[in-house]
Amino acid sequence: MKIIVILGPTASGKTDLSIKTALYLEKAEIISADSRQVYKGMNLGTGKITKEEMKGIPHHLLDVASPKRKFTVVQYQERARKAIKKIIKRDNVPIIVGGTGFYIDAVIKGMIFPSVPPDYRLRKEIEKENLFELLKKLDPKRADTIDKKNPRRLIRAIEIILKTKKPVPEIKEKPLPYPIIKIGIKNDNLPPLIKKRLLKRIEQGMIEEVKRLRKTGLSWKRLEELGLEYRYLALYLQEKIDYEEMIKSLAKEIEKFAKRQMTWFKRDKEIIWVKNWQEAKKIIKLNFF
RNA sequence: GCUGAGGUAGCCAAGGUGGUCACGGCGAAUGUUUGAAAAACAUUAGAUUCCGGUUCGACUCCGGACCUCAGCA
Numbered sequence: 001m002k003i004i005v006i007l008g009p010t011a012s013g014k015t016d017l018s019i020k021t022a023l024y025l026e027k028a029e030i031i032s033a034d035s036r037q038v039y040k041g042m043n044l045g046t047g048k049i050t051k052e053e054m055k056g057i058p059h060h061l062l063d064v065a066s067p068k069r070k071f072t073v074v075q076y077q078e079r080a081r082k083a084i085k086k087i088i089k090r091d092n093v094p095i096i097v098g099g100t101g102f103y104i105d106a107v108i109k110g111m112i113f114p115s116v117p118p119d120y121r122l123r124k125e126i127e128k129e130n131l132f133e134l135l136k137k138l139d140p141k142r143a144d145t146i147d148k149k150n151p152r153r154l155i156r157a158i159e160i161i162l163k164t165k166k167p168v169p170e171i172k173e174k175p176l177p178y179p180i181i182k183i184g185i186k187n188d189n190l191p192p193l194i195k196k197r198l199l200k201r202i203e204q205g206m207i208e209e210v211k212r213l214r215k216t217g218l219s220w221k222r223l224e225e226l227g228l229e230y231r232y233l234a235l236y237l238q239e240k241i242d243y244e245e246m247i248k249s250l251a252k253e254i255e256k257f258a259k260r261q262m263t264w265f266k267r268d269k270e271i272i273w274v275k276n277w278q279e280a281k282k283i284i285k286l287n288f289f
Numbered sequence: 290g291c292u293g294a295g296g297u298a299g300c301c302a303a304g305g306u307g308g309u310c311a312c313g314g315c316g317a318a319u320g321u322u323u324g325a326a327a328a329a330c331a332u333u334a335g336a337u338u339c340c341g342g343u344u345c346g347a348c349u350c351c352g353g354a355c356c357u358c359a360g361c362a
Binding site (some may be wrong): 036046070072077112116159229 | 331
């Protein structure tokens with residue numbers, strides 16, 4: 001049994017390609033690898049596939065968490081691995097589809113993270129410290145390779161040390177025991193697509209979606225933390241920016257996000273880059289038929 | 290047309306007795322990624338409107354041209 005991964009930056013057409021692939025293989029199920037589509041109620045803003053678009057293909061790892069709480073890569077990893085097992089048991093092909101490179105890697109490489117859940121109270125307590133100096137004292141080795149000015153990373157490292165009373169362990173990996181075919185969607189002219197898609201989603205009610213989330217109890221802070229559309233729409237609804245600026249900055253931010261996604265993907269030399277379904281089809285044919 | 294203010298990177302902009310000038314933000318390029326990853330960070334590139342003068346030396350002072358803004362006509 002082989003596993004397919006379909007990845008690419010936002011707005012590159014992953015959803016469409018994944019459905020075509022699944023229909024072509026006939027016996028396939030899709031596992032989303034998207035750090036925002038895991039949340040319930042976040043649909044238009046995340047570009048989540050609709051029921052009709054699924055064309056009857058089973059989808060996993062969509063709508064599995066409340067947006068009120070932070071969902072993490074480890075939770076994703078556990079659930080995705082379980083889903084893969086089940087799909088293979090049914091003799092179907094698992095297709096992992098998404099743009100969150102970290103999530104994809106965590107699953108297929110099987111990165112074993114230190115089993116220290118985030119402790120937000122502890123994080124708050126130490127956030128005012130001189131984090132880098134503290135880490136240097138606790139674990140000089142990790143301090144040597146870490147981003148010295150990145151509080152997120154520093155705090156996490158310190159958290160691991162304080163909980164385990166040991167230095168930060170090196171990451172071990174337990175890769176999935178199946179061949180993986182990684183297909184990346186290449187598109188060197190995303191900005192117009194991004195803009196078009198953004199305007200379409202607003203027309204479809206993305207602003208109402210954010211209002212709804214707000215009504216169900218999400219704080220402005222949480223919405224801003226969710227990033228991109230949720231951040232900028234929250235700023236707009238709070239009247240911190242006007243409509244025109246919201247559209248302009250948001251489109252720009254999405255473009256930058258797409259570039260960051262590509263920066264992640266570029267490191268992975270196993271990815272086979274394709275421009276369209278025709279090219280993807282050839283690869284799938286070669287591997288499955 | 291007159292008066293005043295001003296022209297510093299793609300954009301916004303700070304300064305300084307005339308001395309290798311050149312802060313910062315946005316944007317751009319490249320990259321990092323150990324439980325927030327649509328997050329959080331890092332590195333790099335890039336500028337004195339033009340012409341002349343004073344001076345050992347001008348982004349800074351003087352004159353002119355051009356352009357912008359405000360007020361007046």
